[in-house]
Amino acid sequence: MIELSLADRISEIKYSPIRRISEKAARLEADGKRIIHFESGRPDFDTPPHIKEAAYRALKEGMVHYAPSSGIPELREAIAESLLQHKGVKYDPGSEIMVTSGGQEALFIMLQALIGPGDEVLVPDPGYGPFYTSITLAGGTAIPIPFRNEKSIAPDLDEAKRLLSERTKAIIINSPHNPTGGVLSSKEVEETCEFAKENNLLVVSDEAYDRILYAGSDYLSPASVQGMKSHVVICGTLSKTYSMTGWRVGYLAGRKEVIGAAIKVHQNVILSVCSFAQAGAVAALRGPQDCVDTMVEEYARRREVILTGIARAPGLSCPVAPLGAFYVFAKYQTPGLNSEAFSDLLVEEAGVAVVPGSGFGIRGEGFLRISYARALEDCAEGMERIVRFMSKHVETA
Numbered sequence: 001m002i003e004l005s006l007a008d009r010i011s012e013i014k015y016s017p018i019r020r021i022s023e024k025a026a027r028l029e030a031d032g033k034r035i036i037h038f039e040s041g042r043p044d045f046d047t048p049p050h051i052k053e054a055a056y057r058a059l060k061e062g063m064v065h066y067a068p069s070s071g072i073p074e075l076r077e078a079i080a081e082s083l084l085q086h087k088g089v090k091y092d093p094g095s096e097i098m099v100t101s102g103g104q105e106a107l108f109i110m111l112q113a114l115i116g117p118g119d120e121v122l123v124p125d126p127g128y129g130p131f132y133t134s135i136t137l138a139g140g141t142a143i144p145i146p147f148r149n150e151k152s153i154a155p156d157l158d159e160a161k162r163l164l165s166e167r168t169k170a171i172i173i174n175s176p177h178n179p180t181g182g183v184l185s186s187k188e189v190e191e192t193c194e195f196a197k198e199n200n201l202l203v204v205s206d207e208a209y210d211r212i213l214y215a216g217s218d219y220l221s222p223a224s225v226q227g228m229k230s231h232v233v234i235c236g237t238l239s240k241t242y243s244m245t246g247w248r249v250g251y252l253a254g255r256k257e258v259i260g261a262a263i264k265v266h267q268n269v270i271l272s273v274c275s276f277a278q279a280g281a282v283a284a285l286r287g288p289q290d291c292v293d294t295m296v297e298e299y300a301r302r303r304e305v306i307l308t309g310i311a312r313a314p315g316l317s318c319p320v321a322p323l324g325a326f327y328v329f330a331k332y333q334t335p336g337l338n339s340e341a342f343s344d345l346l347v348e349e350a351g352v353a354v355v356p357g358s359g360f361g362i363r364g365e366g367f368l369r370i371s372y373a374r375a376l377e378d379c380a381e382g383m384e385r386i387v388r389f390m391s392k393h394v395e396t397a
């Protein structure tokens with residue numbers, strides 16, 4: 001056997017904190033324990049039937065071959081129509097949009113196209129883990145940017161300014177935000193865009209949850225800000241909006257130079273996105289949208305149950321108002337336990353799986369991410385268990 005030597009950059013990538021806790025939960029389940037799964041960001045709904053029908057039809061009609069690398073023309077057009085309708089921004093489906101294998105690939109290939117060794121990108125902290133790992137894998141450096149204050153997900157632009165270097169190329173915005181569910185106000189988006197423009201930074205806008213919004217949110221895409229279209233690349237996905245996580249359909253929208261470069265990376269990784277999944281995605285975007293409203297109404301009910309539970313649980317609070325996505329980022333006061341140890345104890349003792357906040361960056365320590373992409377009854381039972389767990393540990397702490 002040869003002596004194996006892996007690439008150095010791999011040693012910088014940590015094992016996924018979500019997978020770690022899921023695997024622990026699965027072991028406990030195998031031992032007969034009932035676990036409430038608050039760890040996964042996977043909507044629990046079935047994909048709406050008209051979307052499945054369109055994919056079945058495409059399969060029956062022989063849509064089984066490679067698709068164009070940039071995506072089938074109907075889907076690029078449907079994405080352009082949707083962006084115009086929801087964000088008021090006009091994109092050319094022929095040159096400014098490409099179809100990707102989910103939002104994750106959109107982010108990855110875009111960063112591969114943009115970032116080289118030594119380049120830097122400003123990233124929200126706490127923030128979605130793959131922002132950090134995709135930058136590392138591109139040879140660049142992620143610069144974590146804190147929020148302005150505990151209640152906000154707006155980047156602290158004074159700190160961002162201090163951390164700029166001549167290698168800083170982009171700033172990542174993610175609203176609605178994973179892991180907090182926070183949504184940037186339109187003023188905060190405008191301020192961030194101004195900062196990006198002044199400092200010649202591309203705005204990478206991860207809009208995975210752009211259609212999952214609750215009363216009180218003031219959502220705005222940075223691409224919709226006057227004069228910003230050419231400074232923004234949108235990483236979008238159908239995964240969350242239409243409960244299509246397994247279909248792997250997402251997109252990039254932005255300047256043709258960026259899209260052209262990202263297509264070259266895409267051609268060398270997956271070549272093209274599954275053709276019949278793209279046919280389903282066309283039906284998702286062009287078909288009836290009441291399925292989205294129904295899912296968001298159900299998330300809103302679950303969110304109430306989660307927030308009521310947090311308010312009742314001693315030592316738990318939720319500083320950022322969760323106005324979008326299906327997450328809350330709960331702060332805990334249980335001395336002596338870091339978030340990994342806390343989530344291990346919570347799943348072992350109470351049978352509730354959550355993601356430790358440290359999995360989202362240094363500033364996530366002291367928090368737990370609760371996903372309410374679970375049935376209402378599970379949300380209620382999970383919160384009861386958390387209230388009991390906190391009552392025990394806060395009193396005895």
Ligand SMILES: Cc1ncc(COP(=O)(O)O)c(C=O)c1O
Binds near residue numbers: 102104250
């Ligand atoms: C912020 C954010 N961006 C992108 C994604 C990727 O989603 P997908 O690859 O399923 O489209 C996720 C998934 O959880 C996410 O939370």
